[in-house]
Amino acid sequence: MRRKVSNPLALAVLAFLVMGPQHPYELGKQLKETGKDRDIKYNRGSLYMVFEQLLKAGFVTEQETVKDTQRPERTVYALTDTGRDELYDWMRELVRDPVHEYPxxxxxxxxxxxxxxxxxxxxxxxxxxxxxxxxxxxxxxxxxxxxxxxxxxxxxxxxxxxxxxxxxxxxxxxxxxxxxxxxxxxxxxxxxxxxx
CATH class of the missing domain: 1.10.287 (Helix Hairpins)
Structure with missing residues (x-):
């Protein structure tokens, strides 16, 4: 199946957003803290780009923009119902269907x-x-x-x-x-x- 966003980082973002809305920077910190960065290659720029792709695909939405005096404006993203469906469908496919990889x-x-x-x-x-x-x-x-x-x-x-x-x-x-x-x-x- 051809997915609108097929980057493994996008899948991780959807999975982490199941736990609640987050800002990309905070989600990136969680990827590192939980060791998921050993399996999912990313950098700060690629993480923000994936959020934009997920937003465009309708899988996430901008929940709010937070402004405090110490930091610039931060957009917090939430998972949409379409994004939740995509997450579970994608996960089922990856767990169920073996694919030939090219290591x-x-x-x-x-x-x-x-x-x-x-x-x-x-x-x-x-x-x-x-x-x-x-x-x-x-x-x-x-x-x-x-x-x-x-x-x-x-x-x-x-x-x-x-x-x-x-x-x-x-x-x-x-x-x-x-x-x-x-x-x-x-x-x-x-x-x-x-x-x-």
């Missing part, structure tokens, strides 16, 4: 045969070490959050991240072993060695 590592794997196997093994060892560090850091963050009383449902994206990282690490280790085999290295040099 950069997948691109590299599809073309990896052009690299010398010995060099590739070194690169994969480096990647494995980096993946292990990210896994350790993520597990520590989840353990701390759980210890601080954060409910598991608010950490489910981190469980997903851990599962994906573990699967990638297993693949990297398997691939490293296969590329290290003398038979593969000999065949690679017969095909590609003269072109490097």
């Amino acid at each position: 950069q590592f997948g691109v590299a794997l599809s073309l990896i045969s052009v690299l010398d196997p010995a060099e590739t093994v070194e690169l994969l060892h480096t990647r494995a070490a980096a993946l292990t560090k990210v896994l350790d850091d993520t597990r520590a963050m989840v353990a701390k959050a759980t210890g601080d009383g954060v409910e598991w449902i608010f950490l489910v994206e981190e469980d997903y991240r851990i599962s994906v990282l573990e699967a990638e690490l297993r693949l990297v280790e398997k691939l490293t072993g296969e590329l290290s085999q003398a038979d593969y290295q000999r065949r690679w040099h017969e095909v590609f060695g003269r072109n490097t």
